[in-house]
Structures are given as structure tokens and as C-alpha cells.
Amino acid sequence: MPSKTPIYYKKDANRYFYSIEEFNRYIIKKVKKTINKWRMLEIDSKIAVAVSGGKDSMSLLYILEKIEREFPSELYIIHVDEGIKGYSDKNLEVVKNASRELGLPLYITSYRELFDYNIDKVANISIDERRFAPCTFCGVWRRWAINYLALKAGADRVATAHSLDDEAQTILMNILKGSLENILKLKPYPERVDNIVPRIKPFRELYEKEIALYAMLNNIPYNDIPCPYAEEGMRWDIRIWLYEQEDQRPGTLFNIVRFGERIVTQTCIHEKAKEIQRINKCSICGFPSAKSVCKAHELMLFLKKKAMK
Numbered sequence: 001m002p003s004k005t006p007i008y009y010k011k012d013a014n015r016y017f018y019s020i021e022e023f024n025r026y027i028i029k030k031v032k033k034t035i036n037k038w039r040m041l042e043i044d045s046k047i048a049v050a051v052s053g054g055k056d057s058m059s060l061l062y063i064l065e066k067i068e069r070e071f072p073s074e075l076y077i078i079h080v081d082e083g084i085k086g087y088s089d090k091n092l093e094v095v096k097n098a099s100r101e102l103g104l105p106l107y108i109t110s111y112r113e114l115f116d117y118n119i120d121k122v123a124n125i126s127i128d129e130r131r132f133a134p135c136t137f138c139g140v141w142r143r144w145a146i147n148y149l150a151l152k153a154g155a156d157r158v159a160t161a162h163s164l165d166d167e168a169q170t171i172l173m174n175i176l177k178g179s180l181e182n183i184l185k186l187k188p189y190p191e192r193v194d195n196i197v198p199r200i201k202p203f204r205e206l207y208e209k210e211i212a213l214y215a216m217l218n219n220i221p222y223n224d225i226p227c228p229y230a231e232e233g234m235r236w237d238i239r240i241w242l243y244e245q246e247d248q249r250p251g252t253l254f255n256i257v258r259f260g261e262r263i264v265t266q267t268c269i270h271e272k273a274k275e276i277q278r279i280n281k282c283s284i285c286g287f288p289s290a291k292s293v294c295k296a297h298e299l300m301l302f303l304k305k306k307a308m309k
């Protein structure tokens with residue numbers, strides 16, 4: 001073994017990486033493998049990449065752009081402006097630059113445009129009147145807006161930058177909340193539902209620290225300002241606990257994600273029939289919804305009602 005200092009030690013595989021090229025090859029191979037394993041893409045897919053401007057989504061954009069050069073597929077950048085001063089403006093700048101640099105079409109919208117409120121305004125509503133944290137609005141609205149932009153772009157896939165860490169956290173969080181329904185929503189393969197562009201997560205087998213290292217080693221431009229409203233809720237506690245577990249027992253995150261995959265693939269066939277019955281349409285936007293109004297519009301109506309009082 002050469003006496004050089006490794007740039008990265010992959011503990012769960014007991015593997016050392018000594019050069020940037022070697023590390024990059026591993027990352028690209030892993031992403032391609034994940035895409036193929038779950039048949040995330042066709043050779044001519046029209047892929048909308050959801051890019052916030054942070055290191056994960058910017059790395060995803062640059063990596064997909066590299067991989068997809070071999071295919072007759074199309075890539076679009078979609079970006080949602082949250083309207084958070086000192087944060088969203090920086091994100092927008094990073095994303096616009098990337099669109100220019102890579103020569104990819106950019107589709108933008110904002111919460112203000114779609115729901116009449118931006119997150120700064122939501123956060124200014126007094127705590128006792130708010131009932132929900134700003135992050136709740138942001139999470140629900142982002143999901144809606146990403147689908148809206150993907151439809152607008154004419155995409156047949158939406159790629160998001162969720163990592164192995166994100167997936168493992170979400171699975172544990174939903175176990176603790178007792179929500180099997182939410183675990184079943186984490187399908188690793190693209191799912192067809194009317195008016196919803198199928199979602200894929202090409203980073204679902206990469207550790208967050210591997211994505212961060214890739215961004216750093218390859219000088220990927222990104223916004224490193226954290227969101228001022230970033231909550232330290234349940235996910236944060238699970239995140240810290242999972243890091244300890246992963247450190248002591250490398251491979252723990254993988255085991256959790258594999259477990260989630262098994263639940264999804266073995267339960268979904270039976271659930272499918274029930275699911276089809278359960279899907280209604282939102283009376284405002286027409287997107288699939290469990291209730292008569294989707295969650296995104298329920299939150300908007302909640303704010304409007306507050307404002308009228």
C-alpha cells in the first residue's frame with residue numbers, strides 16, 4: 001500500500017481513495033448504478049433537475065449533466081424561490097450562473113407567485129397564530145412547485161438530490177411517528193400518477209459527506225449560506241443519533257434504506273388497489289390529493305383566512 005495520505009476513507013467498505021480521479025470515478029459509477037438498478041431513466045428521458053443552489057443539488061446537476069452527455073436525453077433546471085432575504089437571492093444567483101455555464105434551460109417560480117406569500121412573510125406571522133413552522137409551508141409548497149415546474153418544462157422525470165442520509169432519516173422518522181403510509185411513498189423507482197411527474201433520487205446510495213467532498217474536490221459552485229429558518233426538530237435529533245450509529249457500526253444507514261426498500265417493494269402490490277381508490281383531485285389545482293384540497297392549497301387558504309380576520 002502506498003504511504004500517501006488518503007483523501008477519503010469509505011468506512012463501510014473499508015476502502016481508501018488516494019486521488020480525486022479515483023474518488024470521482026467511484027461517485028459517477030455509484031450514481032449510474034443507482035439509476036440503472038431502479039430504472040430511474042430511459043435513454044431519452046426529459047429530466048427536470050430540482051436545484052436549490054445548495055451543495056447537494058448543485059452536485060447532482062453537474063453530475064447528471066456529465067452522465068447524460070452520453071445519451072439523447074434532455075436536462076432542464078427547475079428552481080423555486082422561497083423569498084427568504086439574504087438566502088434565496090444568493091441561491092437564485094448561483095442557479096442562474098449554472099444555467100448559463102451549462103447552457104441548460106432554467107424554469108423559475110416563487111411561493112409569492114404561486115401562493116401569494118413568501119417564507120419571510122409566513123415567518124412574520126406571530127407564533128401563536130402560526131400553528132405551523134415556516135419549514136412546514138416550505139416543504140409542502142416546494143413539493144407542489146417542483147411538480148408544477150416539471151410539468152411546465154414538459155419533463156417526464158424530476159431528479160432531486162436526496163442522499164442516503166436523508167432517506168435513512170426519513171424512514172426512521174416515520175417509524176417513530178408510526179406512519180407506514182409515508183414510508184410507502186419513498187418508492188425508489190419512478191411511479192406514474194396522473195399530473196405528477198415521476199420523481200427519482202440518483203443520490204440515494206451516496207453519503208452526504210461523499211456529496212460534500214465531491215462538491216469541494218470538483219469546485220462545484222454552490223450557496224453555502226444556511227437557511228435562517230433551518231429547524232432543529234426531530235430530523236435533527238435523528239441525524240445526530242444516526243451519525244453515532246454509523247460511526248460505530250458502518251453500514252447502518254444502508255441497512256435502514258434497504259429495509260425501507262423491502263417494505264416498499266413487498267407491500268406496494270397489495271396497497272396499489274387501495275391507493276387508486278383513495279386518490280382525489282384538489283379542487284383548486286387539480287393535482288392528486290387525499291382530501292378535496294391539496295396540502296399546498298390548504299396551507300394557502302389557512303393563511304388567507306388568517307389575513308381576513
Ligand SMILES: [Zn+2]
Binds near residue numbers: 283295297
Ligand atoms: Zn391544490
